[in-house]
Amino acid sequence: SYELTQPPSVSVSPGQTARITCSGDALSKKYAHWYQQKSGQAPVLVIYEDGKRPSGIPERFSGSSSGTMVTLTISGAQVEDEADYYCYSIDSSAKRVFGGGTKLTVL
């Protein structure tokens, strides 16, 4: 089955740039989307279609794609950005797949 691979954890100090990667064989042909999930809350879309930002999401969140890897970048990470982040995409059979998630620590 198709897999999206993320690092389990990323840690940065406040104000630094956090980068979370997601790799998958089909990502060169399929969009990736990113969700932020804070403790005890439902996921929230922070980036869609590789690099577009929904309204209400701070400009410090950005996304990029290169080959079979996509990257979520948080420029000047804030303490409130501490959360789990999941990439999401679709496989060749239109089955929906989430990455394993990355715990971002900002301290």
Next chain:
Amino acid sequence: QVQLQESGPGLVKPSETLSLTCTVSGGSVSSGSYYWSWIRQPPGKGLEWIGYIYYSGSADYNPSLKSRVTMSLDTSKNQFSLKLSSVTAADTAVYYCARERGAGNGYDFYFDYWGQGALVTVSS
């Protein structure tokens, strides 16, 4: 503003059927522009897509759960539902309903609205 709300029993016995309903407000499950989906998250673990149902009634499920999952729509109540049969402790999770929309390329999709989630525990 679209809102989704899960409802259903919080405790289900092993081997029985888990049933959840998602009530949609601010949007219509009869719209052909969206797919209506279920996602779950076991305690302390990641997100797992369960499946979706479309306004036409067509559905697609995660292959790992396909034999046990049934989804349905009730357009009169603007709801969609999930049934998961023969549950075990491994099915204990927070279950989310979500709306899925098409991406700009016409063949990718992503979830734009989520419910708050409902914890379902499988235990005797």
